[in-house]
Amino acid sequence: MTAIQYQGRKTRRAGSEQRRQAILEAALTIIVREGIRSVRHRAVAKEADVPLSATTYYFKDISDLIADAFTLFAERAMADVIEPFRQQAFALMESFSADDLKDPAQLERLLKGLSEMTAGFIINEVTQRRGHLIAEQAFLQEAVLDKRLSDLADLYLRQQMMLLEGACTLLGSEHPRMDAELILSTMMTLEQRLLVHPENALMEFVQPRMHNLFSKLLAHAHG
Structure with a gap:
């Protein structure tokens, strides 16, 4: 799979597409609030404030409705979460030259900037986009x-891996893909942990952990 593809009935009119989107958003709301097994045509129709016949028209199979709800989630996450973070991270990294990173003080500046930026991203996800993280966990589990x-x-994880692999390459990693896998798994583990313990969603908890990871990766690349 190389592109996001929807499973349900296609629409040709703007009004129909708006109703279809409302149905998918209602399904995601139910997943976040009650869990994926609560997604039923009647429940989704009530949440979306549409006739029951509308949900069965666009999605005869409930599994198609769930698949398309997660497709919408992934599409929005790539555009609204992953891409903005990529732009911010690359802007920071590209402000340092290869010669800069030979200077321990400059390397530490980059480490501090990356760890604070990444920690801020994780904390924002947990505190401001909690529903996004819950939907992501449900999505990956259902997969x-x-x-x-x-x-x-x-595809969703590959998009994130490409971002991180590019970053690791830019930082001079000898094994950018494996380093990218390590960063992504660390971030996802922290997010999952903080969903359970949101009281730890603090800079003083998250930033040192990301700093520890980045310092090991960069020390190996520039040691």
Whole structure:
């Protein structure tokens, strides 16, 4: 799978597309609030304030509705979460030259900037976009059971891996893909942990952990 693809009935009119989007957003709301097993045509129709016949018209199969809800989630996450972070991170990294990073003081400046930026991103996800993280966890878990979602999850994670691999390459990593995997797994583990313990969603908790990770990666690249 190389592009995001929707499963349900396609629409040709703007009004129809708005109703279809409302149905998918209602499904995501239910997933975040009650869990994926609560997604039923009647519940979604009530949440979206549309006739029951509308949900069954666009999505005869409830699995298609769930798949398309997660497709909408992934599409928005890539545009609204991943891409802005990529722009911010690359702007920071590109402000340092290779010669700059030979200077321990400059290297530490970059380390501090990257760890604070990444920690801020994680904290914002937990405190301001909690629903996004819950939907992501549900999406990745459901992908274990649904082949269509596993392909979409692979694409979603691959987009993030490409961002991080590019960053690791820019930082001079000898093994950018493996370093990218380590960063992504660390971030996702921290996010999952903070969903359970939001009282730890603080800069003094998250930043040292990201600093520790980045310092090891950069020390190896510039040691």
